[in-house]
Amino acid sequence: MISEIQRNFAKLSQAMGFQRSPSSKQKVKPISKENNDENGGDHSINARTTSNPPDSDTSDASYNSWMVEHPSALDSFDRMIKAAKGKKIAVFLDYDGTLSPIVDDPNRAFMSDEMRAAVREVAKYFPTAIVSGRSREKVKEFVELSNVYYAGSHGMDIQAPPRPVKACEGKYHTLVPGKKGNEVLSMNTKREVCKL
Numbered sequence: 001m002i003s004e005i006q007r008n009f010a011k012l013s014q015a016m017g018f019q020r021s022p023s024s025k026q027k028v029k030p031i032s033k034e035n036n037d038e039n040g041g042d043h044s045i046n047a048r049t050t051s052n053p054p055d056s057d058t059s060d061a062s063y064n065s066w067m068v069e070h071p072s073a074l075d076s077f078d079r080m081i082k083a084a085k086g087k088k089i090a091v092f093l094d095y096d097g098t099l100s101p102i103v104d105d106p107n108r109a110f111m112s113d114e115m116r117a118a119v120r121e122v123a124k125y126f127p128t129a130i131v132s133g134r135s136r137e138k139v140k141e142f143v144e145l146s147n148v149y150y151a152g153s154h155g156m157d158i159q160a161p162p163r164p165v166k167a168c169e170g171k172y173h174t175l176v177p178g179k180k181g182n183e184v185l186s187m188n189t190k191r192e193v194c195k196l
């Protein structure tokens with residue numbers, strides 16, 4: 001289950017265009033100890049990008065140094081899971097420049113089908129909200145998903161999905177300790193529990 005979630009987040013990250021093709025990918029220096037102590041002392045995380053990476057024609061050195069400063073949370077997935085234990089996880093996504101590319105005409109800031117599919121998948125597992133400075137209606141028109149929250153006008157106008165996500169195949173859950181000391185996914189809506 002965890003690896004499925006990890007795969008879906010990886011898809012989302014990939015759809016956001018944050019990863020280079022393997023051929024152009026270079027080794028990135030691990031984050032320094034000083035930069036990483038607050039995250040639990042794992043100093044071997046490879047940095048990747050989170051937003052606005054340099055253009056693909058920028059040199060690898062510049063790209064890599066940008067990546068070191070903007071590590072991807074996906075590279076710390078195990079620590080994220082640890083930190084999320086017993087907590088409800090929610091995903092908040094910006095629209096322009098995150099789910100869609102920045103383009104000259106704001107009416108043509110379309111989201112790719114790949115991105116839409118990745119967000120749909122992530123929203124099966126976590127309450128997912130798209131938060132935008134645009135009007136809620138406009139964002140909804142672009143996103144076209146029924147299983148996410150829409151927060152338009154910088155969060156002043158919020159709409160929940162029409163019906164809760166079904167339990168056990170695509171569900172909202174928290175990580176809780178099981179009776180045998182293992183982690184289980186607790187379904188909030190129907191009190192169902194799925195083993196990890």
Ligand SMILES: O=P(O)(O)OC[C@H]1O[C@H](O[C@H]2O[C@H](CO)[C@@H](O)[C@H](O)[C@H]2O)[C@H](O)[C@@H](O)[C@@H]1O
Pocket residue numbers: 094095096097101102103104105106107109131132133134
């Ligand atoms: O909060 P966001 O979802 O990131 O929205 C912020 C603004 O996004 C739009 O403007 C930006 O994207 C346009 C399309 O790529 C681009 O042409 C413009 O230069 C950017 O500023 C939107 O038009 C604004 O209303 C949002 O406030």
